[in-house]
Amino acid sequence: MAKLDKNQVLIFDTTLRDGEQSPGATMSLSEKIEIATLLDEMGVDIIEAGFPIASEGDFEAVSEISNIINGASVCGLARANKVDIERCWRAVENAKKPRIHTFIGTSPLHREFQVRLSKEEVLDKIFETVTYARSFCEDVQWSPMDATRTERDFLIQVVRIAIEAGASTINIPDTVGYTAPRESALIIEDLFSNITQMEEITVSTHCHNDLGMATANSLAAVEAGARQVECTINGLGERAGNTALEEIAMALRVRQDILPFTTNLDTRKLIQASRLVSTVSGFPVQFNKAIVGKNAFAHESGIHQDGMLKHAGTFEIMKPEDIGLIETNLVMGKHSGRAALRKKISDLGFNLGDNQLQDLFVRFKALADRKKEVYDEDLLALLSDNSMSRNDEFLQLIDLEVKCGTKSPQTAKAKIALEGNQHIVESTGDGPVDAVFNAIKKVFPHSAQLQHFQIHAVTEGTDAQATVSVRLEEAGKMVTGQSSDTDTVVASAKAYINSLNKLVLRRKKKAPNAALN
Ligand code: KIV
Numbered sequence: 474m475a476k477l478d479k480n481q482v483l484i485f486d487t488t489l490r491d492g493e494q495s496p497g498a499t500m501s502l503s504e505k506i507e508i509a510t511l512l513d514e515m516g517v518d519i520i521e522a523g524f525p526i527a528s529e530g531d532f533e534a535v536s537e538i539s540n541i542i543n544g545a546s547v548c549g550l551a552r553a554n555k556v557d558i559e560r561c562w563r564a565v566e567n568a569k570k571p572r573i574h575t576f577i578g579t580s581p582l583h584r585e586f587q588v589r590l591s592k593e594e595v596l597d598k599i600f601e602t603v604t605y606a607r608s609f610c611e612d613v614q615w616s617p618m619d620a621t622r623t624e625r626d627f628l629i630q631v632v633r634i635a636i637e638a639g640a641s642t643i644n645i646p647d648t649v650g651y652t653a654p655r656e657s658a659l660i661i662e663d664l665f666s667n668i669t670q671m672e673e674i675t676v677s678t679h680c681h682n683d684l685g686m687a688t689a690n691s692l693a694a695v696e697a698g699a700r701q702v703e704c705t706i707n708g709l710g711e712r713a714g715n716t717a718l719e720e721i722a723m724a725l726r727v728r729q730d731i732l733p734f735t736t737n738l739d740t741r742k743l744i745q746a747s748r749l750v751s752t753v754s755g756f757p758v759q760f761n762k763a764i765v766g767k768n769a770f771a772h773e774s775g776i777h778q779d780g781m782l783k784h785a786g787t788f789e790i791m792k793p794e795d796i797g798l799i800e801t802n803l804v805m806g807k808h809s810g811r812a813a814l815r816k817k818i819s820d821l822g823f824n825l826g827d828n829q830l831q832d833l834f835v836r837f838k839a840l841a842d843r844k845k846e847v848y849d850e851d852l853l854a855l856l857s858d859n860s861m862s863r864n865d866e867f868l869q870l871i872d873l874e875v876k877c878g879t880k881s882p883q884t885a886k887a888k889i890a891l892e893g894n895q896h897i898v899e900s901t902g903d904g905p906v907d908a909v910f911n912a913i914k915k916v917f918p919h920s921a922q923l924q925h926f927q928i929h930a931v932t933e934g935t936d937a938q939a940t941v942s943v944r945l946e947e948a949g950k951m952v953t954g955q956s957s958d959t960d961t962v963v964a965s966a967k968a969y970i971n972s973l974n975k976l977v978l979r980r981k982k983k984a985p986n987a988a989l990n
């Protein structure tokens with residue numbers, strides 16, 4: 474591997490592995506490929522594409538991503554056993570730059586309850602499995618899971634043995650989001666002072682955000698000598714999520730004066746990545762989320778607006794265009810043509826192929842017929858709503874008629890394709906949405922429970938599109954579906970169908986024995 478500049482920080486994105494482990498964030502193969510392609514274009518150095526042993530779907534996703542990614546290394550995750558490691562290698566072996574990432578729990582709690590091994594046995598297992606991984610692949614990353622709650626002297630021992638066995642990256646996970654910035658730095662410093670070979674390998678930091686300190690902890694680790702940060706777009710991840718890639722990227726860019734580190738990232742793709750991951754995962758980005766939230770660059774108070782008019786720098790530490798946010802005055806309506814739509818979409822950060830643009834154009838025209846002015850938010854909702862245009866989905870809504878009003882019961886008649894075969898179903902319900910969901914259930918009976926149903930208006934006005942989110946739970950596993958339409962009931966039907974399609978995907982994914990964080 475080429476020697477890096479000593480201040481270069483590698484960005485390791487784990488949106489497709491740790492991010493996808495978020496309850497409800499299941500992604501399809503084509504969605505994973507789309508995200509991986511964008512991460513590669515953005516300059517991410519390593520893409521952790523999945524956990525190949527977890528399911529056929531994970532294996533396939535890691536293999537496909539390995540086949541198509543040209544710039545970044547493609548990494549798969551494996552527990553500390555030969556079956557996992559070999560499966561992981563088979564998934565990444567065709568990548569231009571393959572990496573195996575293997576790990577084992579090292580803290581007292583993990584040793585006793587998770588892996589049930591003594592310290593000696595853990596040390597032996599590390600040597601054996603890292604050596605095995607190296608027999609396939611030169612680039613092996615090793616992680617002591619729950620490192621920040623591992624006795625410091627034992628942490629030094631495990632890291633030393635992993636390096637001796639051939640690991641070229643040592644990742645230090647704060648698995649439960651427990652550490653704080655000063656401690657995060659001290660752990661890395663301790664490793665450097667006690668292990669001479671540390672200078673020859675890359676040290677990585679992997680933080681969870683349970684106490685809201687993931688970004689601060691990762692940056693503290695970098696200041697102490699870590700040169701790889703593991704992160705996810707929008708901070709997606711189990712519980713409170715992982716370190717947010719966009720926060721690391723912009724902190725390093727904006728505070729070059731005190732954080733003189735470089736990355737390969739093109740930050741102008743951040744907003745596009747954020748929108749794509751939000752759409753695909755069904756996890757909305759909170760309005761006040763740092764860097765990519767809707768309000769991150771909005772100034773409402775009089776003092777702020779006045780300052781901004783006089784000099785943007787008074788209240789703005791970075792420019793919207795630095796993350797790819799471009800403001801345009803181009804209002805779209807029913808007379809806007811394809812060229813205007815293409816320009817608008819590209820300003821919003823999306824590059825669509827001709828077929829995708831054509832499909833969007835048809836849906837844009839249909840929307841513009843119903844709505845006088847089509848705002849950026851409307852287009853973003855259309856872009857995120859690909860459920861109607863794809864015909865390879867397990868379930869697809871073709872037509873819907875609903876009767877509702879003051880007289881109950883309300884009724885729904887739907888035409889739905891199940892694996893390509895069309896069915897017409899009718900049902901009643903307590904309200905139009907209930908009637909529609911009951912009708913859909915007739916085509917695809919299931920026992921998943923509705924956990925969450927939310928509607929929000931995309932813009933103002935009574936003709937606004939509604940975005941509906943539906944979360945289902947089946948056997949402890951969650952899936953989230955989302956859709957938009959000017960008709961709230963149609964949006965609900967599409968969101969429900971979207972969540973059922975994800976449920977079908979989720980069923981194919983067997984949980985591996987050991988829990989991961
Ligand atoms: O949080 C964690 O410990 C992990 C490891 C698998 C690296 O995600």
Ligand code: ZN
Nearest residue numbers: 491648679990
């Ligand atoms: Zn993790």
